[in-house]
């Protein structure tokens with residue numbers, strides 16, 4: 001795939017998983033790509049790494065401005081950095097609830113605020129937020145995480161409305177369970193990792209986890225001029241988990 005030549009992109013959380021796959025695909029499409037991450041030291045060329053914690057406004061502004069200066073502008077922002085939380089509404093102290101919202105919601109606010117002056121100067125400006133199936137389906141033991149991703153999906157719609165007349169499109173992708181280091185860590189913690197993986201595979205009608213590359217392809221589509229008429233959309237990349245209601249196999 002080609003077609004993003006001359007466009008500059010910034011991907012938060014781009015040192016691992018979905019973010020790294022997205023940064024690679026953007027670069028393969030000839031975009032110039034900056035990765036903002038807690039630890040960008042292992043980010044391979046031609047990606048450019050910038051160290052920042054999206055929960056720290058000064059770090060975010062410094063990193064976004066440095067990336068925009070080095071790349072000579074910003075056209076695409078992928079708000080991908082995020083953290084998980086396991087438990088019901090009874091679990092986690094207030095500090096944990098504030099921490100997850102600070103990264104998963106406020107991190108998007110900080111990064112987008114810092115990037116907007118640069119995006120306004122672009123003829124092909126696009127923001128893609130990485131949301132989740134947890135925003136649209138009730139999943140057990142994901143109360144805090146789901147609340148943060150539900151907020152992010154609503155924020156996506158509000159941002160799309162606010163900036164449409166400035167020529168800035170805003171969309172989100174809603175992945176199902178994706179085979180990334182994050183999910184690997186969750187499986188490692190399970191009492192029976194093989195059984196847990198089988199249960200996650202079975203929860204998605206396609207019968208397997210989504211790959212990071214499949215989510216990256218959806219993000220790059222939404223970020224690209226090919227999606228010039230798409231704004232305020234949520235694109236599920238979830239193996240059918242949100243939209244399909246199958247009968248049990250064999251019935």
Ligand SMILES: NC(=O)c1ccc[n+]([C@@H]2O[C@H](COP(=O)([O-])OP(=O)(O)OC[C@H]3O[C@@H](n4cnc5c(N)ncnc54)[C@H](O)[C@@H]3O)[C@@H](O)[C@H]2O)c1
Pocket residue numbers: 012013014015016017018019036037038039052053054055080081082083103107130131132133174175176177178179180181182183
């Ligand atoms: N893996 C899944 O099943 C899945 C499903 C739906 C949505 N998502 C979302 O996709 C996004 C990426 O998930 P992943 O599975 O690729 O995770 P990952 O853990 O493999 O990668 C996340 C990256 O974000 C970075 N990061 C975390 N906190 C940060 C912070 N405060 N500031 C800057 N960078 C930070 C990490 O260093 C890491 O490089 C997250 O927003 C997650 O909620 C993941």
